[in-house]
Amino acid sequence: MFxxxxxxxxxxTPTSPFPGNDAEFPERFRGLPVVDSPAPMHPExxxxxxxxxxxxxxxxxPALDVGACLFSPDEATSGTAxxxxxxHDYRMASSTRAGLVSATGEVELAHALExxxxxxxxxxxxxxxxxxxxxxxxxAELIALGNVxxxxxxxxxxxxxxxxxxxxxxITGAVNHxxxxxxxxxxxxxxxxRIVIAVGACAISGGxxxxxxxxxGGVPPGLAVDLYVPGCPPHPLTLLDGxxxxxxxxxxERTRATPFTL
Amino acid sequence: MSIMGEVELRNRRAVPLRSLPREPVDHFxxxxxxxxxxxLRIVSLFGLPEEGEMTRLVxxxxxxxxxxxxxxxxxxxxxYPSLTPDCPQAHAFEREIAEQCAVSPVGHPWLKPxxxxxxxxxxxRRSNVVLDPQAYPFFRIEGEDxxxxxxxxxxxxxxxxxxxxxxxxxxxxxxxxxVLGYQHRGVERLLETVDAVRAPLIAESIAGxxxxxxxxxxxxxxxxxxxxxKSPRAQSIRGIALELERLxxxxxxLGAIAGDVAYQPAAAFFGRMxxxxxxxxMTLSGNRFGRGLVRPxxxxxxxxxxxxxxxxxxxxxxxxxxxxxxxLMFQTASxxxxxxxxxxxxxxxxxxxxxxxxxxxARDIARDVRQDHPYxxxxxxxxxxxxxxxxxxxxxALVRWLEIRxxxxxxxxxxxxxxxxxxxxxxxxLQPGELVIAMEEGWRGEIAHIVIxxxxxxxxxxxxxxxxFHNWAAVAAALPGNQISDFPLCNKSFNLSYAGHDL
Numbered sequence: 135m136f137x138x139x140x141x142x143x144x145x146x147t148p149t150s151p152f153p154g155n156d157a158e159f160p161e162r163f164r165g166l167p168v169v170d171s172p173a174p175m176h177p178e179x180x181x182x183x184x185x186x187x188x189x190x191x192x193x194x195x196p197a198l199d200v201g202a203c204l205f206s207p208d209e210a211t212s213g214t215a216x217x218x219x220x221x222h223d224y225r226m227a228s229s230t231r232a233g234l235v236s237a238t239g240e241v242e243l244a245h246a247l248e249x250x251x252x253x254x255x256x257x258x259x260x261x262x263x264x265x266x267x268x269x270x271x272x273x274a275e276l277i278a279l280g281n282v283x284x285x286x287x288x289x290x291x292x293x294x295x296x297x298x299x300x301x302x303x304x305i306t307g308a309v310n311h312x313x314x315x316x317x318x319x320x321x322x323x324x325x326x327x328r329i330v331i332a333v334g335a336c337a338i339s340g341g342x343x344x345x346x347x348x349x350x351g352g353v354p355p356g357l358a359v360d361l362y363v364p365g366c367p368p369h370p371l372t373l374l375d376g377x378x379x380x381x382x383x384x385x386x387e388r389t390r391a392t393p394f395t396l
Numbered sequence: 397m398s399i400m401g402e403v404e405l406r407n408r409r410a411v412p413l414r415s416l417p418r419e420p421v422d423h424f425x426x427x428x429x430x431x432x433x434x435x436l437r438i439v440s441l442f443g444l445p446e447e448g449e450m451t452r453l454v455x456x457x458x459x460x461x462x463x464x465x466x467x468x469x470x471x472x473x474x475x476y477p478s479l480t481p482d483c484p485q486a487h488a489f490e491r492e493i494a495e496q497c498a499v500s501p502v503g504h505p506w507l508k509p510x511x512x513x514x515x516x517x518x519x520x521r522r523s524n525v526v527l528d529p530q531a532y533p534f535f536r537i538e539g540e541d542x543x544x545x546x547x548x549x550x551x552x553x554x555x556x557x558x559x560x561x562x563x564x565x566x567x568x569x570x571x572x573x574x575v576l577g578y579q580h581r582g583v584e585r586l587l588e589t590v591d592a593v594r595a596p597l598i599a600e601s602i603a604g605x606x607x608x609x610x611x612x613x614x615x616x617x618x619x620x621x622x623x624x625x626k627s628p629r630a631q632s633i634r635g636i637a638l639e640l641e642r643l644x645x646x647x648x649x650l651g652a653i654a655g656d657v658a659y660q661p662a663a664a665f666f667g668r669m670x671x672x673x674x675x676x677x678m679t680l681s682g683n684r685f686g687r688g689l690v691r692p693x694x695x696x697x698x699x700x701x702x703x704x705x706x707x708x709x710x711x712x713x714x715x716x717x718x719x720x721x722x723x724l725m726f727q728t729a730s731x732x733x734x735x736x737x738x739x740x741x742x743x744x745x746x747x748x749x750x751x752x753x754x755x756x757x758a759r760d761i762a763r764d765v766r767q768d769h770p771y772x773x774x775x776x777x778x779x780x781x782x783x784x785x786x787x788x789x790x791x792x793a794l795v796r797w798l799e800i801r802x803x804x805x806x807x808x809x810x811x812x813x814x815x816x817x818x819x820x821x822x823x824x825x826l827q828p829g830e831l832v833i834a835m836e837e838g839w840r841g842e843i844a845h846i847v848i849x850x851x852x853x854x855x856x857x858x859x860x861x862x863x864x865f866h867n868w869a870a871v872a873a874a875l876p877g878n879q880i881s882d883f884p885l886c887n888k889s890f891n892l893s894y895a896g897h898d899l
Contacts (some may be wrong), residue, residue: 137723137724141661141665144717144720145665145668160682162678162682162697163678163682164688183671188757205688207682208691220682265554265555265556265557266578267580268564268604268895269603269895270579270894274605277554293751306579312512312578312579312580313578313579316550316557316578320550330631343583343601346581347582347585349581366687387505396678
């Protein structure tokens with residue numbers, strides 16, 4: 135008993151002060167990718183570089199698709215969209231698929247749910263997780279959201295055991311053939327209004343498995359997605375930031391000036 | 397024994413494919429069965445599409461005591477006599493062959509789809525399907541008061557998909573059938589078709605909690621085929637990353653086991669300390685799971701002295717914090733009572749099913765690739781193998797705790813004296829017509845990547861065998877005789893990968 139109390143005292147309060155103050159990441163952390171220089175006049179299309187994976191065409195010009203980014207150092211190269219560099223910015227969740235695509239790597243950050251739905255879910259959001267053709271990485275970070283450091287429950291967000299109890303569904307994985315039916319059944323079992331959150335490069339674009347005949351390459355168009363969270367996998371703070379934006383729960387400004395370190 | 401010795405096969409040493417024995421199918425079957433009966437273990441058994449209608453079966457076996465590997469092959473068309481009746485280790489491999497290559501193991505006692513997909517490694521001129529992915533007959537026990545419990549593929553928590561069908565009498569489990577394949581993404585085919593820059597990203601995504609393990613095995617195979625020698629420094633950094641991965645997962649598992657028996661203090665404390673290890677991997681690689689670090693030719697990031705000092709300080713603080721929490725967990729009688737005699741795996745099951753990793757070490761079998769088939773830094777710096785004897789949930793938890801201590805010491809030692817060298821050297825073209833077996837002791841056990849090149853040096857076959865592929869059979873074997881309510885605890889004590897099995 136005394137050992138237990140001693141251990142408890144020693145552990146202190148490990149909960150991160152997010153979102154009250156901001157996080158400082160280690161030097162090598164790869165957050166939001168940006169394009170440093172405009173594309174050269176005669177871009178050399180290098181299909182071999184993985185940055186080609188996240189290069190798409192926007193209005194006839196090469197652009198960066200953060201939703202397809204695997205956040206790998208190999209992608210920080212010169213591709214058709216220019217020179218890609220990773221910043222420390224962990225905020226990159228968007229409300230729309232198009233919001234993840236731009237010439238510079240800029241992301242249109244997620245906006246709050248419409249007022250009626252936000253009134254329902256703003257202080258209590260119950261989510262159901264469906265894993266459909268993933269590596270397990272995104273799920274590990276979703277689980278980490280529940281630990282004492284990130285402590286998702288303090289925002290009233292909880293993962294529940296049944297779609298019947300859920301207000302929304304969190305989809306991870308590239309949506310493979312073997313989970314397609316289960317995913318649709320879970321969605322149909324949820325009462326409306328319901329929200330859909332696509333977590334990770336796989337759910338958004340197929341991720342590393344894009345092009346495999348076994349996967350659909352992300353959440354099928356039939357499911358209207360309310361929040362896209364890029365990453366491979368997304369950092370827990372990227373997830374938390376996206377969820378709080380969706381619920382309009384982010385403070386307008388940080389209450390404490392010094393960032394905490396991770 | 398014909399399987400061993402004709403060519404000297406070792407972990408991460410490439411040999412010409414044509415130097416492997418080519419036996420008539422009956423001799424092939426006899427050789428494998430005889431070798432396994434004599435104490436060898438199947439590392440992998442798979443099909444390699446050849447010309448026309450033919451498929452070459454390749455068996456890779458390990459002699460752990462002697463640190464040697466053996467192999468034999470045979471050419472088959474549409475069927476061959478199944479090995480499983482005489483060699484249960486072959487059970488899942490033969491289902492995989494039937495599914496991937498459309499070659500039928502005649503006499504297989506449990507021939508059902510494994511991952512439920514159409515053949516993707518079929519010989520060019522074959523169009524058959526041996527296993528219909530839509531047809532899955534379940535095993536059923538009939539009788540008064542016998543009932544069935546079905547769980548998954550969508551589970552109650554944040555868990556990968558899998559289906560568990562339990563035949564129970566009251567609360568007592570009579571039989572557990574595990575249906576997997578829900579995470580199938582076509583990984584092997586992707587690894588065989590994508591370019592050399594994309595391939596490591598796919599290897600890192602075989603199992604998202606084993607990025608370093610699979611990345612290391614993948615790179616080990618490529619480096620052997622390219623005759624590339626990485627520096628001692630790169631080997632040491634890979635070793636550090638592998639052990640950090642083990643630390644993170646083992647600590648997380650102890651927390652999850654504590655959580656499953658409702659011992660919240662240990663669940664919360666271990667959960668946080670797992671994150672500390674992931675953050676160390678992020679310091680080193682820029683990603684909490686170590687993505688982007690291990691690349692052919694070495695590592696993408698160096699570990700400069702200032703970083704080594706900072707990591708040492710954090711790990712020493714972690715060591716001080718871990719001991720009292722582990723003390724709480726392993727000295728609280730109510731926790732012990734829930735872990736002992738639950739989910740027992742017998743020694744006979746370990747041998748018959750060819751199990752690997754902490755599961756067998758918890759049954760007093762000192763099987764560990766780092767010791768038995770040493771590679772990289774583990775040829776110079778040895779981590780003693782940790783074992784327990786009871787084979788139950790408690791023993792699997794205890795082995796993890798012992799391994800946490802030893803991995804921590806290893807990482808601290810390596811950080812104190814990192815060898816010199818370039819972090820990454822360039823990798824030349826792959827040698828044509830060769831086969832290599834690259835094994836790595838991931839935190840779940842033996843990871844094997846077997847890569848075969850064609851006559852132009854392109855990758856012709858990339859076989860991945862995750863430790864979960866061997867060990868899912870142990871979960872099915874351990875549960876009968878336990879209560880249904882102990883299923884989550886049992887399952888957690890193995891903590892196998894669905895993605896790693898399903899590929």
